[in-house]
Amino acid sequence: MGLTWIKMTSIRYFRCYSLDYYRVYGKTIVRGLTNYGLTCCINALLQSFSVTPELRELLNKYRPAEEAEQNNVPMQLKNTLRAMEDSNHHSSHRDFIDCLHHHSIYRSTEHDADEIFHRILNLTQKQMTDKDLAEEIRKLYEIKVETEVMCKECTLIQKTPNSLSSLPLAIHEGDNTLESCVQSFTQQQPLMYGDECYCDRCMMKQPSTHQLKLVSLPPVLCIHLKRFRNDGFTRKLRNRVTFGETLQMNIFNVGQSENAKEYYSLYAVIVHIGTALCGHYTTYIRPTHDHNWFYADDSTVRQATWENVQETYKGDRTAYLLLYRKMSGGASG
Numbered sequence: 001m002g003l004t005w006i007k008m009t010s011i012r013y014f015r016c017y018s019l020d021y022y023r024v025y026g027k028t029i030v031r032g033l034t035n036y037g038l039t040c041c042i043n044a045l046l047q048s049f050s051v052t053p054e055l056r057e058l059l060n061k062y063r064p065a066e067e068a069e070q071n072n073v074p075m076q077l078k079n080t081l082r083a084m085e086d087s088n089h090h091s092s093h094r095d096f097i098d099c100l101h102h103h104s105i106y107r108s109t110e111h112d113a114d115e116i117f118h119r120i121l122n123l124t125q126k127q128m129t130d131k132d133l134a135e136e137i138r139k140l141y142e143i144k145v146e147t148e149v150m151c152k153e154c155t156l157i158q159k160t161p162n163s164l165s166s167l168p169l170a171i172h173e174g175d176n177t178l179e180s181c182v183q184s185f186t187q188q189q190p191l192m193y194g195d196e197c198y199c200d201r202c203m204m205k206q207p208s209t210h211q212l213k214l215v216s217l218p219p220v221l222c223i224h225l226k227r228f229r230n231d232g233f234t235r236k237l238r239n240r241v242t243f244g245e246t247l248q249m250n251i252f253n254v255g256q257s258e259n260a261k262e263y264y265s266l267y268a269v270i271v272h273i274g275t276a277l278c279g280h281y282t283t284y285i286r287p288t289h290d291h292n293w294f295y296a297d298d299s300t301v302r303q304a305t306w307e308n309v310q311e312t313y314k315g316d317r318t319a320y321l322l323l324y325r326k327m328s329g330g331a332s333g
């Protein structure tokens with residue numbers, strides 16, 4: 001499959017230095033977000049949501065009742081993402097930060113971006129009065145997996161379905177590729193020495209194997225590189241993990257029949273800077289229909305390149321969450 005990408009190098013960005021935003025053809029495409037305390041994690045996630053039009057469109061359909069309270073997360077998220085497109089709107093996300101604070105996601109606490117990603121999505125779905133819309137948001141990110149436990153004695157396989165909204169990939173000491181991390185995720189693991197599983201056929205605990213299988217992947221795939229390891233104390237793994245700007249579907253070995261023309265395209269990277277104890281979050285984003293990258297660090301935004309994004313493979317400033325969008329290569333052949 002040949003991917004022909006139109007590189008829009010001729011586009012002129014208008015940058016306003018006092019407010020830190022970029023505009024193209026009168027539309028704000030990236031804008032900086034003030035840090036209110038320790039809100040870099042929420043700011044970084046907001047930047048990624050703002051370049052997820054699939055989510056924005058669903059939120060725009062949400063019509064909460066007149067009396068919907070100030071602390072309704074889907075309403076505040078919808079308002080914030082709308083305001084981020086409007087360069088005249090100054091304190092675009094303060095209400096959202098306050099709303100999360102009300103739901104125990106505090107402004108003055110350091111957060112884990114993967115945890116907050118889940119909590120924002122969960123609160124958004126839970127607090128939506130329109131349950132069909134909530135379901136559509138869930139499906140946008142839903143990764144279906146199946147846990148297979150096989151009894152080594154009688155080979156009985158017991159399957160348990162499960163759903164995830166981000167794919168948690170363990171990192172090994174040494175060099176990793178995204179492909180090798182996915183392989184480890186779906187590798188068969190022995191369960192022995194006290195970890196035996198109860199076998200329904202043998203009617204007793206038996207040595208078993210455990211394996212995760214990917215059943216289906218969503219339109220928006222969030223990959224969580226598990227850089228924080230707890231061996232008594234939490235430390236950050238700075239090892240190299242390479243990932244592509246596009247991913248072929250076959251690396252996931254998904255159970256259901258794959259559409260050969262589909263692939264994933266990277267559009268946002270949440271970056272963690274610093275240590276497990278003291279860190280800061282920033283984002284690389286690539287707004288839709290535009291193959292130019294931008295870098296957002298709270299209120300500062302600047303143009304960036306794919307080479308800049310690749311600098312987050314290892315070290316102190318590392319990619320933590322990767323957001324890929326499913327594309328169909330049909331049009332480009």
Ligand SMILES: [Zn+2]
Pocket residue numbers: 151152153154155156199200201202203206
């Ligand atoms: Zn058995």
